[in-house]
Amino acid sequence: MLxxxxxxxxxxxxxxxxxxxxxxxxxxxxIILIFAWAIxxxxxxxxxxxxxxxxxxxxxxxxxxxxxxxxxxxxxxxGTGAFMGVGAYACYKLITxxxxxxxxxxxxxxxxxxxxxxxLFGLPSLRIKGFYLAIATxxxxxxxxxxxxxxxxxxxxxxxxAIQVPNVDIFGVAIAGPLATSQAQYxxxxxxxxxxxxxxINLTRGSLGRSWKAVRDMDIAAELIGINLLKAKLMAxxxxxxxxxxxxxxFVFLWRGAAEPNLFDIELSFRVLFIAIIGGLGSILGxxxxxxxxxxxxxxxxxxxxxxxxxxxxxxxxxxxxxxxxALIIFFLIVEPHGLARLWQLIREKLIIWPxxx
Amino acid sequence: MNELAPDSYVTDDGRTIGPxxxxxxxxxxxxxxxxxxxxxxxxxxxxxxxAIIGPNGAGKSSMLNVINGFxxxxxxxxxxxxxxxxxxxxxxxxxxxxxxxFQNIALxxxxxxxxxxxxxxxxxxxxxLFSQALWWGKAEREEIHHREQVEKVIDFLEIQHIRKxxxxxxxxxxxxxxELGRALAAEPKLLLLDEPMAGMNVEEKEDxxxxxxxxxxxxxxxxxxxxxxxxxxxxxxxxxxxxxxxKKIGDGTPDDVRANPDVIDAYLGVSHD
Numbered sequence: 067m068l069x070x071x072x073x074x075x076x077x078x079x080x081x082x083x084x085x086x087x088x089x090x091x092x093x094x095x096x097i098i099l100i101f102a103w104a105i106x107x108x109x110x111x112x113x114x115x116x117x118x119x120x121x122x123x124x125x126x127x128x129x130x131x132x133x134x135x136x137x138x139x140x141x142x143x144x145g146t147g148a149f150m151g152v153g154a155y156a157c158y159k160l161i162t163x164x165x166x167x168x169x170x171x172x173x174x175x176x177x178x179x180x181x182x183x184x185x186l187f188g189l190p191s192l193r194i195k196g197f198y199l200a201i202a203t204x205x206x207x208x209x210x211x212x213x214x215x216x217x218x219x220x221x222x223x224x225x226x227x228a229i230q231v232p233n234v235d236i237f238g239v240a241i242a243g244p245l246a247t248s249q250a251q252y253x254x255x256x257x258x259x260x261x262x263x264x265x266x267i268n269l270t271r272g273s274l275g276r277s278w279k280a281v282r283d284m285d286i287a288a289e290l291i292g293i294n295l296l297k298a299k300l301m302a303x304x305x306x307x308x309x310x311x312x313x314x315x316x317f318v319f320l321w322r323g324a325a326e327p328n329l330f331d332i333e334l335s336f337r338v339l340f341i342a343i344i345g346g347l348g349s350i351l352g353x354x355x356x357x358x359x360x361x362x363x364x365x366x367x368x369x370x371x372x373x374x375x376x377x378x379x380x381x382x383x384x385x386x387x388x389x390x391x392x393a394l395i396i397f398f399l400i401v402e403p404h405g406l407a408r409l410w411q412l413i414r415e416k417l418i419i420w421p422x423x424x
Numbered sequence: 425m426n427e428l429a430p431d432s433y434v435t436d437d438g439r440t441i442g443p444x445x446x447x448x449x450x451x452x453x454x455x456x457x458x459x460x461x462x463x464x465x466x467x468x469x470x471x472x473x474x475a476i477i478g479p480n481g482a483g484k485s486s487m488l489n490v491i492n493g494f495x496x497x498x499x500x501x502x503x504x505x506x507x508x509x510x511x512x513x514x515x516x517x518x519x520x521x522x523x524x525x526f527q528n529i530a531l532x533x534x535x536x537x538x539x540x541x542x543x544x545x546x547x548x549x550x551x552x553l554f555s556q557a558l559w560w561g562k563a564e565r566e567e568i569h570h571r572e573q574v575e576k577v578i579d580f581l582e583i584q585h586i587r588k589x590x591x592x593x594x595x596x597x598x599x600x601x602x603e604l605g606r607a608l609a610a611e612p613k614l615l616l617l618d619e620p621m622a623g624m625n626v627e628e629k630e631d632x633x634x635x636x637x638x639x640x641x642x643x644x645x646x647x648x649x650x651x652x653x654x655x656x657x658x659x660x661x662x663x664x665x666x667x668x669x670x671k672k673i674g675d676g677t678p679d680d681v682r683a684n685p686d687v688i689d690a691y692l693g694v695s696h697d
Contacts, residue, residue: 079571080564270561272567273542273549280532280543287530289494292518292547301553348534351446 069299069417085267101352102256115248116321117365121172123259124316126357128420129341130266130350131309136339137347138270139302140282141191145203146310146338150212151330152180153311154318155220158229162222162338169234169241171259171317176315179307183210191299207332221264228326231319242319251320258316262309269305273404278302279348284292310338340391353408359394363387441662442470444503445614445646446491451500453486460486461497462670468614473640474648476659478667479690484650487529487667488616491648492524495518503611519547521613525603525620527650533592537602540591541577544609545570551559577605580642581635604635607646609683617649621656629653633660658682666690 069090086092110119111419132146156176160167187206191199215218221229233243240246240255267273277298279289289295318325337360345356364387371378378386402408431443432454444467459498468474476484489495491502492512501683504520512520513588523544532540549570551563559567578584581601586594591602600620619638621629634658639645651657655683657664658678666674668690674681681687 068471074628079568083567083571085559099447253453268557268563269553272556272559272563273546273551274553274556276535276539276543279535279539282544283532284530285533287526287532288543290494290518290530291444291544292515292608293543294513356652386540 070415073416075210076341083271107252110136111345112248115252118361120248120252120255120321120360122354122357122379123202123255123319123362124313125326125338125341125361126353127259127262127316128313128338129304129345129353129356130263130308131313132338133142133342133345134266134270134309135302135306135347136279136342138282139221139274139278139299139306141188141299141302142196142200142278142336143203143239143306144200144332145206147332147334147336148207149180149184149307149310150314150317150334150338151210151214151325151327152183153177153314153326154330155214155229156180156311157315157319158222158231159220165232168257169236170254173312173315173319177311180311180314181304184303184310185300188300188303191303192296195264195277202330208337211327211330214330224251226326228324229318230324231322234240234319242323244323255316258312262312263281263350264311270350270394274298276300282348333421344394347403348409349405349407351405352409353406355410360391363390435662437473437483439641441472444468445470445505446648447501447503448491449501449503450488451487451490451497451502453483453490453495453497460670461490461499461614464672465500465673467664467673468646468648468650470646470660471640471644472646473636473660474646475661475664476648476650476655476667477657477664480584481669482667483670488524488618488650490543491614491616492522497600498569513548518610521611522616523538523607523609523610523612524615524616524651525600527604527618527620528598531591531599531603531606534590536588536590537586537594537605538574538578538581540602541574541605541609544606545574547610551659574609577609579606580608580638595622597631600624600632601635604632604639607683608639608643611643612645613664615645615647617651619650619652621651621653622639630657634638636660 069088074087074089077085083085086095091103106119127144128150132143135141136141153176156179157172160172160175160322161169164172183206187203190202194202197375215227223228224230231243234241239250254383270278277288277293278301280291280293281295281298281302285295288298314330322329341360342353343356344359345354346352364383367383367387367390368380398405432440434440446468446644448467449465451461451464452459457503476487478484486495490497491514493516504522509517525689531617532543535543549566550564551561555561555562555563578587583598583601583605585597586602591599604617604620617636623634624632636647636649637660640647649661661678663676664674664678664681666684666687673686673690674684676684
């Protein structure tokens with residue numbers, strides 16, 4: 067009943083190909099957007115901004131980037147953390163070399179650098195597949211983190227070897243650095259994430275997206291119907307690394323405020339990969355659901371026992387968190403390889419006729 | 425009545441068969457020490473249905489793979505539409521207008537019927553990255569235009585009801601039909617069908633035969649097909665090539681081939697008395 071689609075006839079291909087052809091989807095999305103843009107920014111506490119809202123958006127963006135490569139084009143990558151690092155360091159260098167540059171432009175440009183690095187490390191994908199490609203991207207992961215450590219020019223010869231985000235403002239409003247308010251940072255991140263999400267949706271439903279999915283599902287057939295595998299795979303690496311790089315720049319500039327090379331360790335790669343897997347490979351919505359789960363879980367574990375009067379040491383919370391995440395991944399890989407997004411789809415299908423049995 | 429080109433003729437059922445679209449000249453293909461195809465020459469004429477038959481392991485599928493550029497023969501020349509074809513990658517061959525279906529269905533399982541068939545037209549889409557990213561201008565116009573063309577294919581194959589169903593959920597016969605649709609969507613000059621009726625029951629075979637004849641008749645598409653069902657082959661094809669152990673042992677109309685003693689030997693065995 068709630069999701070009844072009967073009677074929603076389409077009279078042109080344009081309306082049938084609309085972003086959200088089903089009315090209820092469009093309605094739900096509008097509500098979420100109103101919440102994200104108009105209600106949350108004015109009601110959320112400092113704590114909520116910094117531990118939930120901003121990280122969820124940034125992780126969801128990083129997972130979206132990885133999902134293009136792994137979920138849509140079928141190329142496994144374990145180098146996400148390092149590509150985020152490339153974006154972050156690129157943004158840092160841009161901002162320190164050109165202090166006058168608008169942060170938005172710097173963030174969007176820094177993705178170009180990670181896209182270039184991504185294409186370079188994507189070249190082996192033409193020859194190798196699956197696990198072997200994963201190992202090649204693993205090499206990228208370790209090499210890049212090593213480079214972040216050993217190339218002092220990247221962190222402006224800072225004695226600590228870390229990058230420190232300077233104060234940056236756009237039109238007089240402090241956006242990054244110690245002076246920035248969480249609300250301004252949230253709006254900046256939300257704007258960038260919304261823009262890139264729309265672009266990703268469009269790319270994945272167009273001809274480029276179809277060629278990615280064709281490569282993923284059956285690469286030989288894809289080549290025999292005229293898809294240039296080289297181009298399709300490298301485009302996937304480029305677009306994916308671009309988004310991951312932008313997410314990395316946001317990660318450091320709008321959230322962490324400072325970064326050491328080991329922040330971009332393989333652990334970060336795995337966290338983003340887990341978000342994509344738990345959320346659902348080959349789905350845009352899944353990145354958000356996965357990010358919400360992974361980011362909110364430790365917060366819930368930290369606060370809920372306290373509220374009911376239980377005292378748990380923070381180290382214990384950490385362990386429980388790791389155990390739950392591990393169990394969830396095994397659960398999803400076995401029971402629902404398409405993740406939370408698939409669960410939502412099933413619920414939707416049920417809601418079409420609910421509460422009637424037929 | 426239109427003037428016919430010098431080397432064209434009209435069949436009994438009124439179709440015009442033109443000059444050769446594809447000519448294979450002395451093709452030899454080896455895998456290491458194994459010779460899969462040995463010095464074979466034949467041509468496929470415009471508008472005809474050309475069958476390639478032969479016992480298992482005769483080299484029929486290898487021949488299709490040579491035609492669409494997946495294998496590169498060690499010797500011989502391939503002439504397509506009047507020009508010698510240089511060594512090409514499979515996707516370049518596809519862009520020249522050669523489409524095919526596969527012996528074991530090779531659909532994109534995660535995509536809907538519509539998307540699978542749309543992928544067949546991917547090579548005709550020209551919109552750039554930015555236009556696609558914004559779904560605006562050329563990208564949107566192209567999507568709508570090609571959707572219209574794809575809908576024609578969907579109507580033709582009578583698969584409207586499964587338009588938005590992921591192909592992984594479809595029964596075998598329909599999957600074969602979607603695969604034919606994907607090849608047709610590319611508007612090929614030459615359509616290669618690798619055992620289009622394998623594993624089908626009589627009714628499905630009749631449907632598929634009808635679609636193949638209609639494609640040939642309505643769009644004038646040249647078709648080359650591999651098939652094991654002799655009844656179907658003899659009924660629908662204009663000319664037949666017979667292969668055995670990588671060699672050509674017969675070539676001609678179905679009646680010629682049926683009467684060819686070498687062909688009878690290959691299929692029924694020969695008595696050595």
